[in-house]
Amino acid sequence: MRAITISSPGEPEVLQLTDEPTPDITADEVLVRVHAAGVNRADLLQRRGFYDPPPGATLIPGLEVSGTIEKLGSEVTGWSVGDRVAALLSGGGYAEFVPVPAGQLLPVPEDFDLTEAAALPEVLSTVWSNIVGRGRVEAGEWLLVHGGGSGIGTAAIQVANHLGVKIAVTVGSERKAEFCRELGADAIINYRDEDFVDRVHEICTHEDGSTGADVILDIIGAKYLERNIKALNTDGRLVIIGMQGGTKTEINLGWLMQPRKTVSATTLRARPKEQKIGIVTEVADRLWPAVISGDIRPIIHETLPIAEATRAHQALEDGTNIGKVLLIVDEEGSRP
Template sequence: MHAITIPQPGGPEVLTWAKVADPVPAEGEVLVEVAATAVNRADLLQRQGFYPPPPGAPEYLGLECSGRIAALGPGVSGWAVGDEVCALLAGGGYAELVAVPVGQLLPIPRGLGLVAAAALPEVAATVWSNVFMVAHLRAGETVLLHGGASGIGTMAIQLAKAVGATVVVTAGSEKKLARCKELGADVLVNYREQDFVQAVGEATGGHGADVVLDIMGAKYLSRNVDALAVSGRLVIIGLQGGRSAELDLGTLLAKRAAVVATSLRPRPLAEKAAIVAAVREHVWPLVESGVVKPVIDRVLPLAEAGEAHRALEAGEQVGKVVLQA
C-alpha cells in the first residue's frame, strides 16, 4: 500500500507519499480500505517528533478514518467484508489500508457519505467522553468552549446545545465567531479583544461556567478556574498554551471545583471501545436526525497532507480538514 511517511521530523514539507508494507489484521481487528481521514493537532505534533504513537499502534499519522472493510481478523463477528465504516484510530489513517480494533469501528451514519464521516470519530469521541462522560454536562448548565471554531469546538457546540446547555465560545476572529453562532453558540468571545472570565460572569449573572473544555493548558489555567461556577468542572485536553502553571488551590477549594486532564489516544482498548459504544448510542442518532453535522472546512487529496497541515497550523480552518484517499 501507500501511506504518508515521515522520513525525519520537521515541517509539513517532510510528509512523503511512499510505498510501505500492508498491515495485517490481528486477533479482534479488521482491515479497512481507507476512503478518507482527517487532520488533528496530534498529527502535527507527531510530524514534529513530539508525539510518538503508543506501543503497538501504526507508525503512520491519522487518528480517524472512513472506508470499507477489506478483511476480517481472527475472532471478529458482527461485521462483514464490504461494510462501510468509520473508525477511531491510535494511528495509521494517512494510508490506503489500516488495521482497526473491532471495538473502535462505527457504522456510517445514515444519510452521510464516506468522506463526511471521516470527520466524525475523533471529535465525537473526544467531546462525548470529556464533556459528558467526565464533566457530566446537563441541561440548564453553562459550558465554556475554548477554540470554538476548531473541529472539537464545532462538535462540542452542537452536542451541548442538543442536551439543552448554554454555550460560551472563544475564538480569534469575528468570522470564526459568526460560524460558531450559526452552530448554536449563545455567547461569543473574541479572545484577542475580550476577557473570557468577565464575559462568562456577565452571561451567567455571576454564576460562572459549570463546565470548561480547554485546549490551552497552562496559559489559561488560572483564568479557567476563575471562570468556573461552584462545583464546576474544568477538563483540559490540550497544551497549546504550555504545560506548567501555578494553581491557586484556595480558589479551587472555595468553589468545590474539579480539574481533570485527559487524553484519548493512549487509552487501553477496552476504554476506547466503551467510549465508541457511547458515541454510537448517544451521538449517532443526533447525526442521523440532522441535529448534529460534521463541519468540514476543506477536502484535499491524501497525497497533499502537507498542505492540510499548513492550513491547520495557520489556524485558517473552521471545523475539520479532511484528506480523501
C-alpha cells in the same frame, strides 16, 4: 500501500508519501480500506516529535477514518466485508489500509456521505468522553469551549445543543464568531477583544445567583489554567485536552479548594483499547443517531488528496480553518 510517513520531526514538509507494507490484523480487528482521513492537531504534535504514538501503535499518523471493511478478523462478528464504516484509531489513518478493533467502528449508511463521515469519530469521541465522561455536564448547565471554530469546537456546539446544555465559545475572528452563532452557540467571546473570564461571569448566570461556567473544555493548557479556574462556577469542572499554550505553570490551590473546583487532563489516543471501545459504544448509542438524522453534522473546512498532507497540516497551523480538514485517500471509495 501508499501512506504518509514522517521523515524526521519538523515542519509540514517532513510529511512524505511512501510505499509501506499493508498491515496485518489480529483476531478482534478488521482491515479498513481508507477512503478519507481526518487531520487533527494531535497529528501536528506527532509530526513535530512532541506526541509519540502509544506503545505498539503504528508511526503513521491519523486518528480517524472512513472507508469500507476489506477483511475480518477470525473473532469479529456483526460486521461484513464491504460494510461502510467510520473508525476511531490510535494511528495509521493516513494510509490506504488501517487495522481497527471492531469495537471502534461506527456504521455509515449508504445514503450518508462517506467523505463527511471521516470528520466525526475523533471529535465526537473527544467531546463526549470529556464533557460528559469527565466533565459530567448536565442539561441546563453552562459549558465553555475554547476554539469554537475548530473541529472540536464545532462538534461541541452541536453536542451541547443535542444535550440541552448552554454553550459559550471563544473565537479569534468575527468570521468564526458568526459561524458559531449560526451553528447554535449561545454566546460568543472574542478572546482578542475581551477578557474571557469577565465575560463568562457576565454570560453564565444561574438561578441561585452564582456565575461562571459549570464545565470548561480547554485546548490551550498552561497559558489559560489560572483564568480557566477563575472562570468556573462553584463546583465547576475544568477538562484540559490540549497544550497549545504550554505544559507548565503554577496555581494557587486555594482557588480550587473552597469553591470545590476540579481540574482534570487527559488525551483520548493514549487510553486503553477497552476504554476507547466503551467511548465509541456510547457515541454510537447517544450521538450517532443524531448524526444519521442530520441533527449533528460534520463541519468540513477543506478536503485534499493524501499527497497534499503537507498543505493540510499547514491549514491547521495557520488557524484559519472552521471545522475539519480531511485527506482523501481513495477517490473511488465514496461510491456505493
